[in-house]
Amino acid sequence: MSIWHAAAHSKVNLHLGVGDAREDGYHELVTVFQGLNIADDVTLRVQDTYVAEIAEVVHSCRAEAAGQRMLDVPEDRRNLAWRAVESVAAAYAKKHAGAAFPVVDIHMNKRIPAAGGMAGGSADAAAALVLADRIYAQHLQVAELGMGKLTELAADLGADVPFMLHGNTMLGTGRGDELTSLMSRGSYHWVMALSNKGLSTPEVFHKLDELRAKEELHAHLDITEVSQALLSGDPYRLAGSLHNDLQPAALSLRPDLRTTLVAGERAGALAGIVSGSGPTIALLCADEEHALEVSGELVGLRGVRVVHTSGPAPGVEVG
Structure with a gap:
């Protein structure tokens, strides 16, 4: 074997x-x-x-x-x-x-x-x-x-x-x-606030369709701002360019995620965003030390586990 x-x-x-x-x-x-x-x-x-x-x-x-x-x-x-x-x-x-x-x-x-x-x-x-x-x-x-x-x-x-x-x-x-492929300079440090309960991706997309039928929620398909932020290597600039069209739907299905976003901002994160279809909240930090500080502030948040990570990281690594 x-x-x-x-x-x-x-x-x-x-x-x-x-x-x-x-x-x-x-x-x-x-x-x-x-x-x-x-x-x-x-x-x-x-x-x-x-x-x-x-x-x-x-x-x-x-x-x-x-x-x-x-x-x-x-x-x-x-x-x-x-x-x-x-x-x-x-x-x-x-x-x-x-x-x-x-x-x-x-x-x-x-x-x-x-x-x-x-x-x-x-x-x-x-x-x-x-x-x-x-x-x-x-x-x-x-x-x-x-x-x-x-x-x-x-x-x-x-x-x-x-x-x-x-x-x-x-x-x-x-x-x-x-x-x-996109050019990205530097590394970016994140605190990922992991929920103890998952969220269905199909349900989030379906909720987005429902919200768009009722409200004026437009698609954001221009990546110019985030691309330029990545070229700069400046986490503060990247913080201002983060965007997720699925976030309103995820927050509608899981209102408790707003609490995590607010807690992240109060803990000093540069910006917070729902990761993909959720429910993980990604909190961008200035550097590793800052990420550790934010992580420490969020320890004990009900229903949430926090981990520090960074990117960019490669794809599959065999070894």
Whole structure:
């Protein structure tokens, strides 16, 4: 049995502009992603059993946090990491008819909160794609599929998965899966206020549609301000450019998140924003020392756990 490890980094949306709903049910997005150093550890354990059926390449999938099983993370084919391994095996099967593949067990040591707007499930899927590619290429003694093909497979798994492969700082358009690299100078320090209860991404988008039908909520699709702030490397300037079209919807569904935002501002954060579809609140700080001060002020806030992190961080790191 061989064991393969990868770090699956999380993300924050520095800008999230949400356009109209498309015919495929997704919304048109203009978003600026930045990878964060909070990461899950994803492990693929390769068994000495070989199968030709793609549906049998994954034997088990287990998610734990601090040694405790995470009951809110699916441990079957609903898990994106499981489907990621299957998709890589299927891609190799198309190129190598009749090939048999070693069965794998997936283990995720979770540090990214589930349903927290930081793309933990997508990050795990990205790591599983990279590891499965290396495992099956080595087994078949052929060239790896490579990042181009893995990005295609990632887009089929979910809108955030392609970015989680690449990391750093990127513009996402379409569903968020059409990526362009953006220049970012310096590093940015964050306090992430993690809620003890998740928030459904589809529900947040549906609530946004409801609010827009009743109120004058316009899509913010121009990233000029945030792009220039990233070029400057100035966290104060970046603080003034953070924006999330989903924030009113998330706050409508979870009014308690306003309390966290206000507490973050009172603790001295430069700015606060709902991370993605929430419920995590991302609080931008001037530097590491400032982030530690803000974290200390928020300790004990009811229903909230705080962690300090920074970005930009890379995508999947194997090792």
